Amino acid sequence: MTGRVAIVGAGLAGCLLATLLARRGIEVTLFERREDPRVTGPERGRSINLAISARGLEALGQVGLRELALSRALPMHGRMVHGRTGQPGFRPYSADGKHAINSISRAELNLALLEVAERTPGVRARFDHRLRELDMATGRLTFETAGGEQRVPADIVLAADGAYSAARRAVTFRPGFTFSQDYLEHGYRELTIPPRNGTFALDPDALHIWPRGTSMMIALPNLDRSFTCTLFWTAGEFAALTAPPQIRAHFAEHYPDVAGLIPDLADDYQHNPVGSLATIRCWPWVHHGDGGTLALVGDAAHAIVPFFGQGANCALEDCIEIDRCLTEAGGDWRAALERYERRRKANCDAIADMALDNFIEMRDRVNSRVFQAQVAARHFLERRLPGRYVSRYELVSFTTMPYARIPDRMRRQDRATALVATGVAGLLAAAARQCFPRRHGLTRRNSLTRRNGR
Numbered sequence: 417m418t419g420r421v422a423i424v425g426a427g428l429a430g431c432l433l434a435t436l437l438a439r440r441g442i443e444v445t446l447f448e449r450r451e452d453p454r455v456t457g458p459e460r461g462r463s464i465n466l467a468i469s470a471r472g473l474e475a476l477g478q479v480g481l482r483e484l485a486l487s488r489a490l491p492m493h494g495r496m497v498h499g500r501t502g503q504p505g506f507r508p509y510s511a512d513g514k515h516a517i518n519s520i521s522r523a524e525l526n527l528a529l530l531e532v533a534e535r536t537p538g539v540r541a542r543f544d545h546r547l548r549e550l551d552m553a554t555g556r557l558t559f560e561t562a563g564g565e566q567r568v569p570a571d572i573v574l575a576a577d578g579a580y581s582a583a584r585r586a587v588t589f590r591p592g593f594t595f596s597q598d599y600l601e602h603g604y605r606e607l608t609i610p611p612r613n614g615t616f617a618l619d620p621d622a623l624h625i626w627p628r629g630t631s632m633m634i635a636l637p638n639l640d641r642s643f644t645c646t647l648f649w650t651a652g653e654f655a656a657l658t659a660p661p662q663i664r665a666h667f668a669e670h671y672p673d674v675a676g677l678i679p680d681l682a683d684d685y686q687h688n689p690v691g692s693l694a695t696i697r698c699w700p701w702v703h704h705g706d707g708g709t710l711a712l713v714g715d716a717a718h719a720i721v722p723f724f725g726q727g728a729n730c731a732l733e734d735c736i737e738i739d740r741c742l743t744e745a746g747g748d749w750r751a752a753l754e755r756y757e758r759r760r761k762a763n764c765d766a767i768a769d770m771a772l773d774n775f776i777e778m779r780d781r782v783n784s785r786v787f788q789a790q791v792a793a794r795h796f797l798e799r800r801l802p803g804r805y806v807s808r809y810e811l812v813s814f815t816t817m818p819y820a821r822i823p824d825r826m827r828r829q830d831r832a833t834a835l836v837a838t839g840v841a842g843l844l845a846a847a848a849r850q851c852f853p854r855r856h857g858l859t860r861r862n863s864l865t866r867r868n869g870r
C-alpha cells in the first residue's frame with residue numbers, strides 16, 4: 417500500500433524523510449507551520465548551532481549532503497574548558513586527537529535538506545500550514561493557514577513536528593499510550609561573541625565550556641567567525657539578573673575571560689528568549705486508526721536534552737531506519753513502521769539517559785582533576801588497545817554503533833580494565849617487594865620507631 421503520505425514538520429527529520437520516501441517513488445506532502453525559511457530569516461536568539469557527528473553525517477550522506485554539510489561546518493577536535501582563573505585547557509575528543517564533531521547552523525542545515533527535498537520529484541512542500549488536529553478515525557489533518565482552515569486526508573501521517581508535536585496529541589489519551597515529559601530545571605539562552613579584528617575571538621577548533629558546578633555556558637564557532645554562546649542556567653539564575661550593570665558584573669565575575677568579548681551582552685541577555693529543555697519518552701510510536709496510520713519520528717518521538725549533541729543526529733538516524741525497514745518489508749508500511757519503532761526505541765532511550773548524564777559531566781566533572789585523569793587513562797587505553805577499548809564519547813559521536821549497545825559495552829570494558837588495573841597493581845607490588853625486600857630496608861614506621869627509641 418502506498419496511499420497518501422503526509423509528513424508534518426519540515427525540520428531536519430521531516431525534510432530528510434520526504435527525500436528518502438520520494439526516492440522510493442512515494443509521493444509525499446510536507447506540511448510546515450512556519451513561512452518558507454528562504455523568504456523569512458531566523459528567529460532572534462534561536463540561531464542554535466548543532467554539533468553534527470558520525471550518525472548525522474552518515475544519514476546526510478544518503479541524500480548526497482555529507483560533503484556539503486562538512487564544507488559549511490567547523491570541526492571541533494575537543495573541549496576547551498574555561499575555569500574562573502588561569503588559562504583554558506584543551507581536551508581532545510579522541511585518543512588520536514583526529515576525530516572532530518562539526519559545528520553547523522541548524523537553520524542552514526535545515527535549508528539544505530529542504531532544498532534537496534523540494535528538488536526530488538514527488539515531494540510537495542506546504543508552508544504556513546500549522547497542524548491543529550489529526551483525526552485518527554478519518555485520517556484527516558486540519559491545518560491553520562493564512563487563508564483559513566484546511567482539511568487534508570492522509571493514509572500515512574509521519575509526525576516530524578518536534579518535541580511539542582501537535583500530531584502526537586491525537587494519541588496522547590489513547591489507552592495504552594505511555595508518555596512522559598521531564599523538564600530540566602535549566603533552560604537555555606543564547607548570546608553572541610562577534611569576530612574580533614576580523615577573526616575568531618576564541619579558538620574555533622573547540623567546543624568551549626565554562627563549567628560552573630550547577631550551571632554552565634558553552635560556545636560553538638560559526639562560519640562568519642562569531643561564536644554562539646548558550647547559557648544553561650536554572651530559571652532562578654536567569655531571573656536573578658535583570659539590570660545591565662548587574663548582568664555585566666555577574667559575567668565579569670563568573671566568566672571573566674569572555675565577558676569583554678560580548679559587546680551586546682546586556683542586550684542579548686535581556687531580549688533573547690529562554691528556551692526550555694525536556695526529555696520526552698513515549699510508546700508506542702506507531703498508531704493505527706480506521707482512517708490511517710500515524711508514526712512519530714525524531715524529537716516528536718523522543719526529545720532529549722542537548723548535552724551529548726545527539727538530538728539531530730538521532731532524528732536523522734530514525735529516517736534512515738524507516739527507509740531501511742521499508743526496503744526490508746517490501747514497501748509494506750504497517751510492517752515497516754512496526755519494525756522501525758521496535759528497533760529505535762531502546763536506542764533512543766539509551767541516548768536520552770547518556771545525554772542527561774553528560775550534562776553533569778560538562779557542567780561539573782570536567783573541572784575535576786580525577787575526571788581529567790580518568791579521561792587521560794581512557795585515551796591511553798584507547799591508544800594501547802585500538803578498537804578494543806573505545807571511550808563512550810567516541811562510540812556515541814564517532815561510530816554508528818546502536819546507542820543501546822554502548823552502556824553494556826562500557827560496562828564490559830570497565831570490568832576488563834579494572835581487572836587489568838588490579839593485575840598491574842599486583843605486578844607492581846610484587847616488583848616492589850623484589851626490589852625493596854623488607855629485611856633489607858626499613859619501613860617508615862620502623863625507622864620512626866628506631867629514632868624514637870621505642
Ligand SMILES: Cc1cc2nc3c(=O)[nH]c(=O)nc-3n(C[C@H](O)[C@H](O)[C@H](O)COP(=O)(O)OP(=O)(O)OC[C@H]3O[C@@H](n4cnc5c(N)ncnc54)[C@H](O)[C@@H]3O)c2cc1C
Nearest residue numbers: 425427428429449467547577578714715725726727728729
Ligand atoms: C539548545 C539546543 C542545542 C542543540 N544542540 C544539538 C547538537 O549539538 N547536536 C544535535 O544533534 N542536536 C542538537 N539539538 C537537538 C536538535 O535541535 C533536535 O533534536 C532536532 O532539531 C530534531 O529534529 P526534528 O526534525 O525531529 O525536529 P525539529 O527540528 O524541531 O523540527 C520540527 C519541525 O516541525 C515544525 N512544526 C512544529 N509544530 C508544527 C505543527 N503544528 N504543524 C506543522 N509544523 C510544525 C517546526 O516548525 C519544525 O520545522 C539541540 C537542541 C537545542 C534546543
